[in-house]
Amino acid sequence: MSNNIVVAIDGYSSCGKSTLAKALAKKLHYIYVDSGAMYRAVALYFLRNNIDTQNHAQIEEALKNIHLNFHSRDYETHITLNGEEVSEEIRQMPVSEKVSEVSAVKEVRREMVKQQQRMGQSKNIVMDGRDIGTAVFPDAPVKIFMTADPAVRAQRRYDEIHLKNPEVTLEEIFENIAHRDYQDTTREESPLIRAHDAIILDNTDLTPDEQLQFALDKVEKLGV
Numbered sequence: 001m002s003n004n005i006v007v008a009i010d011g012y013s014s015c016g017k018s019t020l021a022k023a024l025a026k027k028l029h030y031i032y033v034d035s036g037a038m039y040r041a042v043a044l045y046f047l048r049n050n051i052d053t054q055n056h057a058q059i060e061e062a063l064k065n066i067h068l069n070f071h072s073r074d075y076e077t078h079i080t081l082n083g084e085e086v087s088e089e090i091r092q093m094p095v096s097e098k099v100s101e102v103s104a105v106k107e108v109r110r111e112m113v114k115q116q117q118r119m120g121q122s123k124n125i126v127m128d129g130r131d132i133g134t135a136v137f138p139d140a141p142v143k144i145f146m147t148a149d150p151a152v153r154a155q156r157r158y159d160e161i162h163l164k165n166p167e168v169t170l171e172e173i174f175e176n177i178a179h180r181d182y183q184d185t186t187r188e189e190s191p192l193i194r195a196h197d198a199i200i201l202d203n204t205d206l207t208p209d210e211q212l213q214f215a216l217d218k219v220e221k222l223g224v
């Protein structure tokens, strides 16, 4: 198997990128990196420390004080923020509501992209996010751009989190997804956009197994 292969998976919020990326990494024996978890951890730091996303000096200072680390166990993402495990907390609504604003900040993106590129230097890696095939690894040999019907995405997300968070409604989730789609695609810095050489995967009517097979076929076709 060749070395330093990057599989870049981008797409809208809650359309199953991480499910696919994890399954693919497992099959290929690659490392899985959830780049969204990094933006979420930064958003958590900003929330906790009242960082103003308009205040560039404060942002630069905050970024110097943020240390992120991944610990992959069974292809599940465990991320630490300054040594504290925050994997659960970054999935809660306060962070979900803040993260688009934080991930639109130029300084934040510059720093995260730098760290992500470093991770891709020495490893076979599957990374999912919004700008992986465009900004982080524009030369990735395999790029997949995922999409799905917003109502289906909201329902999946609801099914996933309502047992743990029974107070969250389907409507709130739908609105959060629509809001993030809008922010992700219209921000100035690295907006969510399909790389010209990315394969589109619409999984509205696909099971996780079917989408994995779709991606594996593409990867195998490229002889990776």
Ligand code: DC
Binding pocket: 013, 014, 035, 036, 037, 039, 040, 099, 100, 103, 104, 128, 129, 130, 131, 132, 180, 184
């Ligand atoms: O994939 P996710 O929903 O956990 O991502 C959280 C947020 O981070 C999402 O609103 C967009 C942003 N993000 C980004 O701007 N660039 C990435 N590479 C990954 C995520």
